[in-house]
Amino acid sequence: MNGWLIFLIISLVLGIIISNLLLLKQSAKIKIPESVLKSIAERKEAENESREEKEKK
Structure with missing residues (x-):
């Protein structure tokens, strides 16, 4: 691959x-x-109240 293309891809990802x-x-x-x-x-x-009710059952 062309060096500039690799540089462009790396720059794009870092950006x-x-x-x-x-x-x-x-x-x-x-x-x-x-x-x-x-x-x-x-x-x-x-949610806490419903959990407490389920634990009591």
Whole structure:
């Protein structure tokens, strides 16, 4: 294979990896709204209650 083609493929792959890492870093800083946090907490609480009921049976 041509050396430039290999260089281009490696550069493209590294660019995709770096851009995905930067996107992941940026998305980690996004704050979750309180309404979403509240619904998550309610869902976890309901799951815990159903597990406790199943364990008692």
